[in-house]
Amino acid sequence: MKKITIGEAARQSGVKVPTVRYYESIGLLAAPSRSEGNQRSFEPADISRLAFIRHARELGFEIDAIRTLLTLQDDPHQSCASADAIAKARLVEVEQRIRSLMALKAELEIMVEGCGHGRVDQCRVIEVLADHGQCMHPHH
């Protein structure tokens, strides 16, 4: 059993060193054993767990949701209904966010296209910001 340092764990999982310590501090990752000199010594399982967390974070899951997903992973005999519900909720969020960003994109495009590159008093960017009534889409 070779010891995995925090740096090594970070490299292999793609989670930064301070973030690994942070995850430990909030109880997302069990505190690993320590070397003689008080340095953390991780197991391969910890690296998988970190990679799991990282992937879930990249998908935009909140720490609390990840906490739930991890307890599910820890006990594979449970029903996966909660995992399913969490993922579905996230999907709805993402779809909502995409729709809102599309509307936003449209508005930004109007602003940018309308800019005559002259002085501010003819600039559509400033004008549209100042007067919401000029928006095409009632997205907000």
Add this chain to the structure above:
Amino acid sequence: MKKITIGEAARQSGVKVPTVRYYESIGLLAAPSRSEGNQRSFEPADISRLAFIRHARELGFEIDAIRTLLTLQDDPHQSCASADAIAKARLVEVEQRIRSLMALKAELEIMVEGCGHGRVDQCRVIEVLADHGQCMHPHH
């Protein structure tokens, strides 16, 4: 000249009362004059400014970008090149974010569709999270 209270300013601009005070504290809004009893008394121009800020925030501009946009608005004889650049940068960001969210949506859909609603050890949600190699899209 009737006095506009902070509550009235908030109502008219759509910015919440504590947020108005916050904007004043960070210098985004000039400190208004005060009544005898030390209460803020806003001008109509302040309300336009607040509405401008609100709209820009809704479009996802950061406070620092808004600060720049506001100085441009304050001096309409400047070139609008910076406003244009800020809006364009924001547009690029938004487009990038949309692309990444679309990839993410696809991945979440695979997870959710693959869930057989059985036990966790057969659940695609947990499985995909644990193994990034199963992602279809190399978006992250």
Add this chain to the structure above:
DNA sequence: CCTACATCCTCTAGCGACTAGAGGTGCAAG
């Protein structure tokens, strides 16, 4: 004029999810 009540004031602390930095210790190579 008095009372009730909404609204205002300042100040501090908290949110999420880290990130940065200070000040110190451990460890492997040259």
Add this chain to the structure above:
DNA sequence: CTTGCACCTCTAGTCGCTAGAGGATGTAGG
């Protein structure tokens, strides 16, 4: 043995607000 990197703990900062305490002011009704 010394250099230099990686590690340790701890605190404080980031962003853009938001919540709450504890008190002052303004207004409408009786």
